[in-house]
Amino acid sequence: KQEVTQIPAALSVPEGENLVLNCSFTDSAIYNLQWFRQDPGKGLTSLLLIQSSQREQTSGRLNASLDKSSGRSTLYIAASQPGDSATYLCAVKRGTSGSRLTFGEGTQLTVNP
Amino acid sequence: EAGVTQFPSHSVIEKGQTVTLRCDPISGHDNLYWYRRVMGKEIKFLLHFVKESKQDESGMPNNRFLAERTGGTYSTLKVQPAELEDSGVYFCASSPSLVDSAFFGQGTRLTVV
Numbered sequence: 001k002q003e004v005t006q007i008p009a010a011l012s013v014p015e016g017e018n019l020v021l022n023c024s025f026t027d028s029a030i031y032n033l034q035w036f037r038q039d040p041g042k043g044l045t046s047l048l049l050i051q052s053s054q055r056e057q058t059s060g061r062l063n064a065s066l067d068k069s070s071g072r073s074t075l076y077i078a079a080s081q082p083g084d085s086a087t088y089l090c091a092v093k094r095g096t097s098g099s100r101l102t103f104g105e106g107t108q109l110t111v112n113p
Numbered sequence: 114e115a116g117v118t119q120f121p122s123h124s125v126i127e128k129g130q131t132v133t134l135r136c137d138p139i140s141g142h143d144n145l146y147w148y149r150r151v152m153g154k155e156i157k158f159l160l161h162f163v164k165e166s167k168q169d170e171s172g173m174p175n176n177r178f179l180a181e182r183t184g185g186t187y188s189t190l191k192v193q194p195a196e197l198e199d200s201g202v203y204f205c206a207s208s209p210s211l212v213d214s215a216f217f218g219q220g221t222r223l224t225v226v
Contacts, residue, residue, distance in 0.1 A: 043116075043117070043204065043217040043218050043220055044204065044206075044217040045217075049214050099211060100158040100172070101148075101156075101158065103148075103155045103157070105154070105155040
């Protein structure tokens with residue numbers, strides 16, 4: 001059974017700081033891994049999707065890496081801004097066909113001005 | 114293009130009552146998913162439709178939950194009778210294929226009192 005863990009559960013940083021969010025998963029037989037952002041009262045917004053054959057993906061100030069063999073992914077946020085404050089969720093899609101996503105509990109990020 | 118739409122956004126019902134949640138996926142998306150997040154826990158998969166057929170319903174917690182997808186378009190999730198532990202946020206997501214990223218709705222916050 002796949003389990004996804006995110007560390008830390010909460011993080012508070014000053015504006016401008018670079019930060020790393022961690023995600024680990026127990027079953028390395030994944031199809032892809034996705035990072036989402038959730039703002040209070042809103043739905044999930046997909047940030048980055050990494051296929052199992054890829055090592056990293058970048059979008060603007062965000063960079064996500066994937067080490068499938070060790071069951072780890074990191075989300076790097078450069079030059080953080082108050083608008084980055086949100087809950088960040090990591091989710092993996094299993095197997096080769098892929099259907100359901102297995103989520104971690106998320107990291108609640110606060111960027112202070 | 115309209116995103117995934119969920120109705121209602123909030124619902125407060127008494128224990129023992131019935132509630133029906135609705136999800137309108139993005140037009141043309143054959144795959145529709147229901148997920149749930151209960152307080153303090155991670156988002157968990159409930160079930161997956163491909164068009165009007167249930168592809169995977171292994172995440173449904175018990176037989177008080179009934180999901181349907183009429184004609185492969187919108188979907189409903191009925192809880193009857195509702196229990197206190199059913200409280201949480203119910204998310205719907207859709208995707209055009211299994212390999213594509215899923216788009217999530219804003220969720221329905223269900224409170225059973």
